Amino acid sequence: xxxxxxxxxxxxxxxxxxxxETWALLRGHQLTATxxxxxxxLPDLAxxxxxxxxxxxxGVYDEAQHAWLAAEKAFIRQAIDAGxxxxxxxxxxxxxxxxxxxxxxxxxxxxxxxxxxxxxxQAAQNPVWASVPLTLKVFHWHGDTFELPxxxxxxxFSAACQQQAYAHENGKILGLQFxxxxxxxxxxxxxxxxxxxxxxxxxxxxxxxxxxxxxVPENKKVLFDILDHLAQPFA
Numbered sequence: 374x375x376x377x378x379x380x381x382x383x384x385x386x387x388x389x390x391x392x393x394e395t396w397a398l399l400r401g402h403q404l405t406a407t408x409x410x411x412x413x414x415l416p417d418l419a420x421x422x423x424x425x426x427x428x429x430x431x432g433v434y435d436e437a438q439h440a441w442l443a444a445e446k447a448f449i450r451q452a453i454d455a456g457x458x459x460x461x462x463x464x465x466x467x468x469x470x471x472x473x474x475x476x477x478x479x480x481x482x483x484x485x486x487x488x489x490x491x492x493x494x495q496a497a498q499n500p501v502w503a504s505v506p507l508t509l510k511v512f513h514w515h516g517d518t519f520e521l522p523x524x525x526x527x528x529x530f531s532a533a534c535q536q537q538a539y540a541h542e543n544g545k546i547l548g549l550q551f552x553x554x555x556x557x558x559x560x561x562x563x564x565x566x567x568x569x570x571x572x573x574x575x576x577x578x579x580x581x582x583x584x585x586x587x588x589v590p591e592n593k594k595v596l597f598d599i600l601d602h603l604a605q606p607f608a
Contacts (some may be wrong), residue, residue, distance in 0.1 A: 376478035377402040380421040382445060384429030384464060386408050387562040392593045393425060393460075396600050409441045415448050422607060423458045424449070426465030428552065430567065432517055433467050433477045434452035441524055446472055457602055458545045463515055466548030470539070473546075482520040484533040485570060486578025487512055487586045490551060496528040501540050501547060504598035505529075510588050511551040512564060513576075518550070533576040545605065552594040560584050 380401050381390055390397075390404075397404050407413045411555070414555040424447065434472070436442045449472045452459060466476045467591035489508050496502045505528075518536050521527050537550045552559075564571070564580045569578055 374400070374607060376603065377422045377426060377604060378420060379403065379423040380405045380416045381427060382407050382409065382465070383427050385566070386410060386438075387559075387566045387606060388428045388463075388571045389559065390425070390427065391552070391559045392589075392596055393462075393554045393557045393600070395556075395593070396597050400467045400601075400604070409439070409445065412441075412459070415444065418448070418451055418455055418457070421452075421457065423460065423603075425549045426461045426468055429463060433464070433465065433471050442468075453546065455544065455587040456543075458606075459547070460600075460603070461546075461548040462554060463550060464517065464551060466539075466550050467517055467519050469486050469546065469548050470519040470522045473525070473541070475520040475522040477517055477519045478517060480534050482533055482576055483570065484513040484531065485515075485567075486575045486576070486583050487588055488531055488533065488576060490529045490531045492529055493527050494548070495526055496538075499526055499528060499540055501544070501599060501602050502538075503504065503576075503602070505595055508510070509595065510586075511553060511592060512560065512583075512586075512588070513551050514567065514570075515550060516570075522548075527558045530557070536596070545603075551583030551598070553592045555589060555592065557584070558590060560586075560589075 524542045525539040539548045
């Protein structure tokens with residue numbers, strides 16, 4: 374497989390690539406980044422194969438507080454139109470969903486911690502989801518959700534949130550509301566920077582419950598399988 378040129382958008386210092394970076398480096402791919410919190414420039418679209426859009430505590434509608442969101446959405450639109458492969462994680466999945474024409478809005482409740490996702494009946498027919506168990510405990514940290522974007526397939530849901538994953542019919546766009554990329558270090562950083570959100574609620578775990586989970590290895594394997602599938606057209 375030729376090395377992929379993977380560019381990623383990072384919105385806050387404590388929500389990096391995690392095990393997406395581990396996978397990319399093991400596979401010999403090239404990584405570049407735009408750190409919006411550091412006012413980095415956008416890349417030249419011609420110089421990237423993949424665009425990975427990471428998470429963050431802001432909402433897709435917070436352009437007044439984060440002016441770069443408008444430019445980010447415009448670039449995502451250009452990347453889709455250019456036929457690039459896109460992966461969205463949490464906020465990233467919401468941003469891509471909005472660009473595709475879906476509404477993003479507050480969920481009925483926050484979902485923070487390790488909770489099961491369930492595969493939809495149609496997920497079994499989607500090659501990108503072939504290696505994902507029917508039930509998988511994954512890490513969540515979100516208060517918003519999205520409607521299913523046009524021309525996408527609904528892949529997973531949870532007890533707290535109907536929209537957990539979608540794949541575009543073009544086979545090049547995947548949105549994950551949850552964090553398969555989470556490492557032990559990333560979990561600790563998110564807990565340290567989001568303590569104010571860890572208030573008692575049906576789907577909000579304590580800091581101790583979050584960092585004491587042992588699901589990272591299984592999530593890493595599933596993530597690697599998904600990313601390897603997305604990379605197949607470039608082999």
